[in-house]
């Protein structure tokens with residue numbers, strides 16, 4: 001029992017006596033852990049009824065912000081400069097560079113941007129010796145990826161001639177063209193809108209004396225003698241993450257040619273069009289914007305369009321949503337918040353725990369009220385012109401102000417409400433709203449049976465080969481994802497079994513979803529996740545989705561998935577997957593077991609009917625033992641990811657996932673092992 005978990009999921013019958021004993025002996029410990037975790041989680045609820053942790057991780061956002069402030073001549077207070085300076089200094093690593101996320105491999109992208117930002121904040125070059133050296137050792141700033149060159153061009157530290165063209169005219173292509181940027185994944189598309197506007201006008205702030213000094217430090221030759229055009233495609237080998245294939249080479253040649261022949265009249269039409277897209281985004285998100293990068297770049301567009309104008313002022317004020325202090329350190333969040341997502345999970349964990357107490361009941365109903373009022377209820381007219389799908393009925397990842405609905409956020413909101421109302425006592429979100437959520441989800445299913453993140457798949461898969469970002473992977477096409485599909489299946493199945501909806505359409509949607517999930521299983525039984533690390537996350541979602549969709553837990557696909565999971569369990573009963581899994585696309589063991597991954601694995605085992613196995617029992621014990629006395633869990637390594645290369649921190653994962661997993665496990669063990677048997681072995 002205390003060695004490596006050796007049981008294989010295929011030996012399904014007969015529960016070894018020893019396991020029952022073990023279960024029985026840890027159940028009281030688990031009871032205490034659950035009680036404490038509930039108290040702790042309830043204590044973290046915000047005044048708004050949501051759970052709203054700081055959502056940070058990517059190291060490129062703060063330096064971009066500093067550059068954008070400089071480009072728009074935005075004055076920062078002394079305190080702001082100190083906070084930015086302190087936060088940026090912390091990101092440099094022992095090798096002198098800065099990684100996309102702390103602890104990752106240092107990259108030219110983040111190292112260059114950080115160097116520039118710190119210099120703009122008046123850090124003297126002597127203080128940045130190791131960053132400077134790192135940049136030099138990796139080929140100098142001409143080897144920085146395109147987005148870094150673009151940001152440096154905004155302040156006159158680089159020349160737009162050294163940046164690959166970002167053609168505004170692409171937005172004038174007919175809608176049916178497969179390469180129309182309106183078909184790209186919304187995050188990429190919304191970043192390219194302001195980029196194309198800024199590039200199209202080659203805007204930049206005339207270099208300040210500070211920038212002139214940085215030029216001297218970073219350029220090996222005088223500005224006038226740099227052969228800018230020759231550096232457009234240069235990239236440090238360590239930053240080559242997105243493969244540059246033949247198709248992209250051809251496309252780049254075409255873009256360069258098109259840029260050379262651009263016609264003034266058409267350009268200004270294209271720029272007008274882009275400004276309209278930005279204004280729609282401003283109106284629909286109240287200037288918060290879809291994501292952090294387009295929020296910053298839209299602000300710059302307003303600055304150069306009408307310096308100090310009202311749109312600029314609104315956009316500047318809206319950026320505050322992204323900036324938050326986290327234990328004394330300033331962070332630029334990866335999204336305006338992760339509130340709805342965290343609230344939906346926290347509620348599901350609390351519902352699974354089913355602990356009484358007036359404080360808990362109030363917390364749950366306040367949480368549900370937050371969910372209720374965060375659903376998108378109104379459609380801003382004109383969306384189709386701006387490549388927006390209908391949003392009404394969906395739930396966003398963060399809050400209503402942001403308002404871009406996401407498939408799995410909608411699914412988790414619906415599930416949270418149904419899980420709470422299944423307990424009885426508390427009314428969930430109103431039925432009408434839940435039905436609207438279900439309809440929205442149904443409308444978002446892809447032809448392949450899966451669900452993507454924000455929109456139905458709009459572009460063929462080969463468009464992915466045109467990825468120009470160099471450092472982010474899978475950013476071009478919003479394809480079907482294991483996680484989004486599994487969440488939607490679970491929500492639809494829950495809606496059906498609660499009697500909320502019943503239609504042939506729902507049955508069909510679920511079974512097509514199941515087929516898609518099944519098609520995503522790897523030969524070793526695992527499923528790859530895209531938004532969490534990585535095979536543990538994907539397998540948890542996929543197995544939960546398959547089971548909810550009606551696949552039996554004796555099904556060979558489930559058995560194979562569990563076989564994979566159990567083989568990764570560590571000797572202390574935990575799971576720990578290294579972020580390196582995401583880029584390498586193979587399971588990499590972390591240095592240490594992680595409570596978040598252990599919780600995902602335990603939920604998977606439990607739902608598949610393996611709660612009584614040694615593997616599950618050891619996992620439950622690990623989770624109970626790792627808990628702090630206040631009911632929370634110590635910080636650990638990365639669990640969230642995007643674009644395969646960047647990590648992001650969901651601060652509350654480690655507080656509600658163990659609670660959820662232990663609670664489901666406890667329920668299953670109690671249901672599975674009649675009381676008498678437990679008392680029997682106890683006595």
Ligand code: LAN
Pocket residue numbers: 187188191291292293334335341397406408409453472483484531641642643648
């Ligand atoms: C997110 C955060 C939430 C996440 C989930 C809902 C968890 C996921 O299941 C679907 C995808 C989604 C919505 C998601 C997509 C990518 C985001 C928006 C992020 C990871 C947060 C930050 C990231 C965004 C792309 C960062 C900006 C960087 C660029 C390269 C544009």
